Amino acid sequence: MPSSIKQFIHDYIDNGIDINDDLPFPTSLKSIAKHTILTDYGHVEQNAYFLLSGIVKISMQRDGEERILEFFFPNSFFSSYTSFLSRLPSDVEIEALTDCEVEIIHYNDMQQAYKTSLLANRLGRMVTEQYYIRKTNREKDFLMKTATERYQELLDIRPELVQQIPVHMIAKYLGIKPESLSRIRKEIS
Amino acid sequence: MPSSIKQFIHDYIDNGIDINDDLPFPTSLKSIAKHTILTDYGHVEQNAYFLLSGIVKISMQRDGEERILEFFFPNSFFSSYTSFLSRLPSDVEIEALTDCEVEIIHYNDMQQAYKTSLLANRLGRMVTEQYYIRKTNREKDFLMKTATERYQELLDIRPELVQQIPVHMIAKYLGIKPESLSRIRKEIS
Numbered sequence: 394m395p396s397s398i399k400q401f402i403h404d405y406i407d408n409g410i411d412i413n414d415d416l417p418f419p420t421s422l423k424s425i426a427k428h429t430i431l432t433d434y435g436h437v438e439q440n441a442y443f444l445l446s447g448i449v450k451i452s453m454q455r456d457g458e459e460r461i462l463e464f465f466f467p468n469s470f471f472s473s474y475t476s477f478l479s480r481l482p483s484d485v486e487i488e489a490l491t492d493c494e495v496e497i498i499h500y501n502d503m504q505q506a507y508k509t510s511l512l513a514n515r516l517g518r519m520v521t522e523q524y525y526i527r528k529t530n531r532e533k534d535f536l537m538k539t540a541t542e543r544y545q546e547l548l549d550i551r552p553e554l555v556q557q558i559p560v561h562m563i564a565k566y567l568g569i570k571p572e573s574l575s576r577i578r579k580e581i582s
Numbered sequence: 583m584p585s586s587i588k589q590f591i592h593d594y595i596d597n598g599i600d601i602n603d604d605l606p607f608p609t610s611l612k613s614i615a616k617h618t619i620l621t622d623y624g625h626v627e628q629n630a631y632f633l634l635s636g637i638v639k640i641s642m643q644r645d646g647e648e649r650i651l652e653f654f655f656p657n658s659f660f661s662s663y664t665s666f667l668s669r670l671p672s673d674v675e676i677e678a679l680t681d682c683e684v685e686i687i688h689y690n691d692m693q694q695a696y697k698t699s700l701l702a703n704r705l706g707r708m709v710t711e712q713y714y715i716r717k718t719n720r721e722k723d724f725l726m727k728t729a730t731e732r733y734q735e736l737l738d739i740r741p742e743l744v745q746q747i748p749v750h751m752i753a754k755y756l757g758i759k760p761e762s763l764s765r766i767r768k769e770i771s
Contacts, residue, residue: 453722509700511698514704521711521714
């Protein structure tokens with residue numbers, strides 16, 4: 394399992410990279426305490442994060458009600474990515490659900506690397522491709538599937554999420570009421 | 583307005599590219615008759631298309647009922663992109679809603695270019711970033727907005743879509759019944 398951005402690049406982007414090679418951008422390490430807000434509503438996202446340990450949640454508010462867009466587990470990149478790309482204020486909030494360790498790439502350093510580095514562009518392209526696929530699958534689910542089918546699929550495809558995330562948050566991720574999820578869980582078991 | 587992939591790259595990716603420069607991959611031109619299926623269910627997507635003229639629709643079926651994921655207008659790339667990236671059979675269908683002119687990049691040529699070309703990776707990254715943003719906005723809409731709000735947003739942000747696409751297809755794109763959309767349109771006007 395990758396334990397740093399460099400290891401991630403070696404495993405998934407370019408296995409020619411060596412542990413002694415420089416990355417095309419600087420990174421920094423940071424420890425984040427549980428319940429810290431990494432990116433707040435209305436702020437322009439300055440960072441792309443790589444999660445070394447812990448769990449992170451991305452959510453929105455509507456009329457005081459929370460909707461969860463995504464959970465992130467170790468060895469993956471996360472960011473308020475629409476804000477990172479568009480330089481518009483974030484309409485989502487990123488919160489550490491547990492104590493976390495992260496490796497950080499600053500927006501300016503990433504843009505600088507994108508100008509000249511094949512590797513940086515490959516990394517950005519391939520990570521974005523994976524998130525595009527995930528978002529498209531979620532779009533298809535909302536268009537095509539019942540809440541029961543969407544929960545069943547979560548059990549099949551992302552069991553670590555169902556095991557590690559509290560039920561009330563899973564309901565917010567599926568876009569349904571906690572009572573509905575309770576009923577679905579009884580039906581299935 | 584861009585009228586070819588080269589012009590698109592000049593306008594949005596790298597304005598250093600000259601009309602006499604070679605692209606990092608070969609492309610071919612094709613005329614497509616109205617109602618042609620460009621990519622069928624169950625086939626692995628072999629092409630990335632750039633739409634020169636016409637309108638294209640991407641859709642899925644569920645229990646014989648159609649759901650529309652996206653419409654494409656000239657000067658944009660389209661593909662059964664999840665299948666193109668994953669090499670899994672397409673779960674969507676691409677249909678020409680009108681006669682179309684397209685410029686085509688073959689999967690193998692794109693992958694070859696990705697190995698060595700900074701420009702190809704920049705293009706792939708930046709186009710995928712834009713589609714990621716679009717998919718994420720759609721996800722937020724499904725989680726947060728009523729059908730009326732989603733139709734209103736379509737009027738505000740993509741008026742060309744509302745003007746050029748028949749009402750029954752817009753309903754399928756919003757994931758609602760045509761009767762519901764009729765009611766919404768009466769409420770708004």
